[in-house]
Amino acid sequence: MRAKTAQDRLLIELIDPVAESLGLAIVRVRLMGGTLRQRLQVMAERPSDHDISVEECARLSRAMSEVLDAADPISGEYLLEVSSPGIDRPLTRTIDFDLFEGFEARLEADRMVEGRKRFKGVLAGLDTDDAGQPLVAIDLDGETDTALIPFDWLVDAKLVMSDALIKRGAELRAQRGEPEDDELPDSAPEDRTTNTKTPSEDKA
Structure with a gap:
């Protein structure tokens, strides 16, 4: 991607x-x-x-x-x-799904997966199929199921802006000693x- x-x-x-x-x-x-x-x-x-x-x-x-x-x-x-x-970055590599595990995201596949192409929920890391190919795990909003989507089937994936994501960005800036600036995300x-x-x- x-x-x-x-x-x-x-x-x-x-x-x-x-x-x-x-x-x-x-x-x-x-x-x-x-x-x-x-x-x-x-x-x-x-x-x-x-x-x-x-x-x-x-x-x-x-x-x-x-x-x-x-x-x-x-x-x-x-x-x-x-x-x-x-x-609210795009997720384009397999490492991104491990790095941002626990954050909300929107995903879109190029074919149907369990009856849908679009998914929204909390990233749950990576898994692999029987052939060792990466699967993106996402806990779907309002559902108890975790969807597993082949990474190679994804055409779009992006983090959803949230308080947790903003807090993470602020903490990283603080670690680098950068000043707070609410007007410039x-x-x-x-x-x-x-x-x-x-x-x-x-x-x-």
Whole structure:
């Protein structure tokens, strides 16, 4: 789920090594179309504490721009955005479901699982099927059952904003010695750096 399309997967192949060289990990890549220009949205974090600073976003943006300029994988003009995953972050890797066990999430599968495709409840970690493939466990809202959804069947997964999630974010900021700021949550625009790329300028 880090990538949605073949183009996204190609971009991840290009920028994964760039992020790793800076001690970062790519959480998600989305190339989205627009009427005037495309938008390349990249979410990244430090593997150690699953956060990222504004300065690290800027460094990653500059480093990725060099690689993307050289490879030229995107036709036309585009806007590059690099950000943290945010407090109500997408869950794109198996490790995310262990990391955020006990928090509320919404999941969507690409096929029916026990008569439904959409699920909301509390994450209950990971399991495996008989073939050793990962299964995402979720305690469904208002039900006693725990649904087991093959990770490979998921097309979307995201944490639900909650008091517990906000408290976790505040505790992490306190551990890092960062000041409290109620007006700027982890997913605020100030945590994002953007660059505009115009092929005609790059090739001039």
